[in-house]
Amino acid sequence: MTARGTIRYWAAAKAAAGTGEEAYEAATLAEALDAARERHAGRPEFARVLLRCSFLVDGDPVGTRDHAGVQLVTGGTVEVLPPFAGG
Numbered sequence: 042m043t044a045r046g047t048i049r050y051w052a053a054a055k056a057a058a059g060t061g062e063e064a065y066e067a068a069t070l071a072e073a074l075d076a077a078r079e080r081h082a083g084r085p086e087f088a089r090v091l092l093r094c095s096f097l098v099d100g101d102p103v104g105t106r107d108h109a110g111v112q113l114v115t116g117g118t119v120e121v122l123p124p125f126a127g128g
Contacts, residue, residue, distance in 0.1 A: 046117035053123040071108035
């Protein structure tokens with residue numbers, strides 16, 4: 042079932058996307074990220090930045106889980122977090 046929510050981009054991910062947030066319409070995190078890559082195909086740095094990012098879905102870290110198995114919900118939020126320098 043397709044869900045609708047918000048993807049929030051932080052730091053380098055925000056710069057690469059050219060926006061701080063956008064809507065998703067997808068059933069899984071993998072679908073949402075694939076759609077985002079398509080939307081930002083004209084920004085090649087975006088796909089490169091996503092490879093280095095970690096993700097929170099509704100506040101829960103995704104970690105090493107397969108993105109195709111991470112279900113999204115309507116009204117949910119995906120946080121896209123690039124690596125940060127420092128501690």
